[in-house]
Each structure stands twice: as structure tokens, then as C-alpha cells.
Amino acid sequence: MPGGGNRRRASHESVVMQRLLCFLSVLLFVPLPAVPQLKSSGEITGHVREQGTHAPLAGVNVLVVGTNLGAATDPDGAFRIISIGPGTYSLRASLVGFKTVVRTDVVVTLGQESQIIVELSETVLDMEEVTVSASYFARPVELATSAHVLS
Numbered sequence: 001m002p003g004g005g006n007r008r009r010a011s012h013e014s015v016v017m018q019r020l021l022c023f024l025s026v027l028l029f030v031p032l033p034a035v036p037q038l039k040s041s042g043e044i045t046g047h048v049r050e051q052g053t054h055a056p057l058a059g060v061n062v063l064v065v066g067t068n069l070g071a072a073t074d075p076d077g078a079f080r081i082i083s084i085g086p087g088t089y090s091l092r093a094s095l096v097g098f099k100t101v102v103r104t105d106v107v108v109t110l111g112q113e114s115q116i117i118v119e120l121s122e123t124v125l126d127m128e129e130v131t132v133s134a135s136y137f138a139r140p141v142e143l144a145t146s147a148h149v150l151s
């Protein structure tokens with residue numbers, strides 16, 4: 001059987017090629033892990049809580065000072081600010097009824113997540129006295145009712 005060895009070799013090569021193609025096609029659909037070095041920005045994540053009780057604070061405005069970037073905290077006090085270029089920033093956290101806090105020296109690096117915890121303390125809102133009075137212009141009695149003609 002002079003041609004039997006060649007057929008087996010060709011059959012074996014065919015099986016190897018099929019397996020290789022199958023493996024490569026599976027790789028096309030499997031997401032590759034994110035490579036941090038390829039990202040062109042970083043992000044700041046964190047939580048804002050009340051200083052005394054450590055209870056999470058919802059609705060806190062967290063802004064990156066000097067930019068138009070920012071976020072509001074969710075009901076768990078968490079926030080996430082994305083697409084921040086590398087550098088050192090200051091964060092300002094504010095909520096009505098609490099003292100505004102500025103955190104300095106927040107470092108953002110490419111492809112990395114900087115985690116921050118901010119604590120706000122309650123403050124008393126001082127307001128001036130508000131006086132409500134009626135206007136001296138009274139509605140004329142004859143204009144108190146109106147009539148419309150429908151046709």
C-alpha cells in the first residue's frame with residue numbers, strides 16, 4: 001500500500017487545520033480583557049457619607065474643580081466620574097444642608113480607577129427673615145367673574 005501513509009498524513013493535517021480554524025473562530029467572539037495601558041483616560045469613583053453617622057448621602061454633587069466633569073451620588077452615596085485625563089485634581093462635594101468639602105491631590109492615572117471617600121458634616125442654614133404681605137392692588141369686583149360667548 002504505497003499511498004496509505006500520505007492519505008493518513010493528509011487526513012491528520014486536515015483535522016489539525018479544522019481544529020485550528022475552530023479555535024481561531026472562537027477567539028473572535030471571546031472578549032479580550034481590557035488592557036489598562038491602552039486607555040487614554042482614568043476615572044474617579046467613591047462614596048459620600050455623613051461625617052457623624054457614616055450614612056450614605058444621595059444627591060450630592062461631586063465636581064472636578066476646573067472642568068465640566070462631575071456626577072451626582074446615587075441612593076447608596078456612590079459616584080463615578082469617567083473620561084478624566086491623567087493628572088492631579090481637586091474634587092468639590094456639595095449638598096444643601098451640609099458644608100461643602102474640597103478634596104485636593106486626587107491623582108488620576110491612565111486606565112486606573114481612583115477611589116475616594118468624602119464625608120460631609122451638617123450645617124445650619126442661616127436665612128434672613130422673609131415677610132409675606134398682600135399687594136395693595138385689589139381685583140375690582142366687576143372683574144371677578146367672566147363671560148364668554150361661544151358660537
